[in-house]
Amino acid sequence: MRRRGAVLLAAAGGFLAACVLWAVLIAPRAQVVARWDAPGGLHHALILDDGPDPSSLFGSGRRWRLYLGRDAESPSSGHFVPLFDLYGGANWQQSRVVWSPAGVRFTFPTGHELFVPARAYEGGR
Numbered sequence: 001m002r003r004r005g006a007v008l009l010a011a012a013g014g015f016l017a018a019c020v021l022w023a024v025l026i027a028p029r030a031q032v033v034a035r036w037d038a039p040g041g042l043h044h045a046l047i048l049d050d051g052p053d054p055s056s057l058f059g060s061g062r063r064w065r066l067y068l069g070r071d072a073e074s075p076s077s078g079h080f081v082p083l084f085d086l087y088g089g090a091n092w093q094q095s096r097v098v099w100s101p102a103g104v105r106f107t108f109p110t111g112h113e114l115f116v117p118a119r120a121y122e123g124g125r
Contacts, residue, residue: 068121
């Protein structure tokens with residue numbers, strides 16, 4: 001009986017390691033699917049597709065992030081907000097984006113709204 005338990009534990013561990021390896025090495029990373037530039041072009045808003053969501057391994061969930069910052073080519077330093085498929089998923093480009101001195105307001109195709117104050121993304125944070 002112990003041997004059977006050890007085999008099952010090893011199989012489960014191997015499956016888990018394969019899933020982690022797939023998520024880390026194979027899954028696509030940070031593909032820009034939508035972009036909006038602030039007036040003057042200093043700041044940018046990007047919707048990033050981080051690939052499949054490992055928590056929904058057998059589903060079709062994806063990891064999305066909103067990036068606000070100065071570097072539109074390789075977003076690393078700036079403000080990130082995790083997004084969920086309920087905000088529009090594949091229809092991100094249909095979102096309405098309004099920039100103001102106070103911040104930026106997003107209205108997603110579903111009608112959900114998100115306001116990010118300017119202090120969250122100005123200055124490279």
